[in-house]
Amino acid sequence: MLHASKATVALSVLAGLIAGGSTAGVMTYINRALENGPGNIAALASIFFGLCFISILSGALSVTLLSRITQDNLYELRLWLCRRILATPFQQIQRCGLHRITAALTEDIGSVATAQQVLPDLFIQGSKLIGALVYLGVLSPKLLMLVLVFILGGLFCWRLPTKWAWRSLELVREAQDVLFGHFRAVTEGYKELKLDARRRHAFLSHDLSNTADILRKRHNNANLMLVIAERWSHALYFILIGAGLFLVSRTEDMPREALTGFTLVVLFIGEPLSAVVQVAPIIGKGVVALKNLEALGLTAVDTESDSAAKPLNGAAQPSSLELLGISYKYKGDDEDSSYRLGPLSLHIAPGELVFITGGNGSGKTTLALLILGLYVPDEGSLKFGGELITDENREAYRQNFSAVFADSYVFDSLLGYTSDDVIARANELLVLLQLDTKLQIADGRFSTVDLSRGQRKRLALLTAYLADRPYYVFDEWAAEQDPEFRDVFYLEMLPELKARGKTVIVITHDDRYFYLSDRLLRLTMGQLDGYRFDPDMTGQIPAIESSHV
Incomplete structure (x- = not known):
């Protein structure tokens, strides 16, 4: 995840090594001062304070540089993840679930950044440890071997509880995904929970309480394993001091200088060893977060580019749309919960006004998502202007469409549509949709989006209208509107779009307006029937045949 310049990273690492080496040098001169007494004190003092200054300065430089690198990486990681989310097929995002995506954008990114932030201290403490061991090796290879045996043995014994702890952290992360789903229920289902005390009590005492309790227990298990690992490392540290002072000094003819140096080294390495032990769970949590980001299965290559953003065949040229034997199956938990749309074929001519109707669950929205290129059909193919739609040109194909979904999200700005003529048209639409008394547009932003549901749908219609695409898709837009x-919508805006040569697809149940369409498509159990209206609106003529319209 290091996206900063290699020179900056190298300088930060070098500064950390210098800081650790200088601190180890300070320990060397402390030992020499103790052994040599007051002789040549001025020279030792100047070197001692010089090393202290170098250690402090280089340590501050290392921490500052790596902290900046961490923030740069956090910035890049946030944009990277959002780009990958937007580049990932819609079906995959739906399978992941909104709660997992939200947790990744908040919890996982924060864990990765925190893991990166402790790296400066790891560099400094690691170099301190290496410097101290090198000094001890100069004094006595036997004492160095003793320390290394204890360190390696301690790490081996420390590894087992930390492995259990990291597994617990993975389980914690899984529980957090579920908890984020409950948090979403609190915010999005507030009115329903507020209205029904029985349902609210069941949610709080069962769903939320059980998940929070599981998360608490898993956290406690992870913390217990980490505490055991940390206390074990401290116990080994004291055993090491005792072994050097009471065993080695009694069984070996060890010089006083070596024993003094050994004591200083053992006391000195306590801080870096403790720092490594404390940093390990933070890094472990960051590793778990990275694994979780990988497990989302987001698109690895950023397919969003300037070239891909250009409409296929050009927005100025109206193109026919063909669905050739396409089918799509929702894959539920079992066969009974699965649902299949199609196979069906459909030809939509440029400038045609098509209405789609059908019962709930008949597949209207699924068909719209297939037409928009947000779903990829399991079988069959799409052609636009005679060109086959594939993964390579699907993004360009989507740029021919503007849509208002039943659950459309309303952004607080016009997002890229801020030219003077577009703003002027937006203000005209505000008046037409009677939103001019509710909000204004300033610098391309809406003064508010805190509107009623119907008003938000009107604002979504306005933003879609401004995109000026050759194809428009409206999914139950009028369901929440006043007559x-x-x-x-039906008598002014749709005819105006058709007069401009736009192709319009409307999902609707408003049968009193069916006569306005060039063609009415009816979905029943995933299959299509089509009807055309006479120009004098006196009757209906069935189209060719079911599922081939």
Whole structure:
């Protein structure tokens, strides 16, 4: 994840090594001062304070540089993850679930950044440890071997509980995904929970409470393993001091200088060893977060580019749309919960106004998502202007469409559509949709999006209208509108789009407006029937045949 310049990273690492080496040098001169007494004290003092200054300065430089690198990486990681989310097929995002995506954007990114932030201290403490061991090896290879045996043995014994702890942290992360789902229920289902005390009590005492309790227990298990590992390392540290002072000094003819140096080294390495032990769970949590990001299965290559953003065949040229034997199957937990749309074929001519109707669950929205290129059909193919739609040109194909979904999200700005003529048109639409008394547009931003559900749908219609794409898809837009605005939509806006040569697909149940369409498609159990209306609106003529319209 290090996206900063290699020179900056190298300088930071070098500064950390210098800081650790200088601190180890300070220990050397402390030992010499103790052994030599007051002789040549001025020279020792100047070197001692010089090393202290170098250690402090280089340590500060290392921490500052790596902290900046961490923030740069956090910035890049946030954009990287958002780009990958937007580049990932819609089906994969739906399988992941909104709660997992939210947790990745908040919890996982924070864990990775925190893991990166402790790296400066790891460099400094590691170099201190290496410097101290090198000094001890100069004094006595036997004492160095003793220390190394204890360190390696301690790490081996420390590894087992930390491995259990990291597994617990993975389970913690899984429980956090579920908890984020419950948090979403609190915010999005607030009215329903507020209204029904029985349901609210069941949610709080069962769903939320059980998940929070599981998370608490897993956290406690992980913390217990980490505490055991940390206390074990401290116990080994004291055993090491005792072994050097009471065993080695009694069984070996060890010089006083070596024993003094050994004591200083053992006391000195306590801090870096403790730092490594404390940093390990933070890095472990970061590793778990990275694994979780990988497990989302987001698209590895960023397919969003300037070239891909250009509409296929050009927005100025109306193109026909063909669905050739396409089918799509929702894959539920079992066969009974699965649902299949199609196979069906459909040809939509440029400039055609098509209405799609059908019962709930008949597949209307699924068909719209297939037409929009947000779903990829399991079988069959799409052609646009005679060109086959594949993974390579699907993004460019989508740029021919503007849509208002049943659950459309309303952004607080026009996002890229801020030219003077577009702003002027937006203000005209605000008046037409009677939103001019609710909000204004300043610097391309809406003064508010805190509107009623119907008003938000009107604002979504406005932003889609401004995109000026050759194809428009409206999914139950009028379902939450007053009769006045339904008339505006069906009698003014749709004919105006058609007059401009736009191809419009409307999912609707408003049968009183069916006569306005060039063609009415009815979905029943995933299959299509089509009807055309006479120009004088006196009757309906069935289209060719079911599922081939």
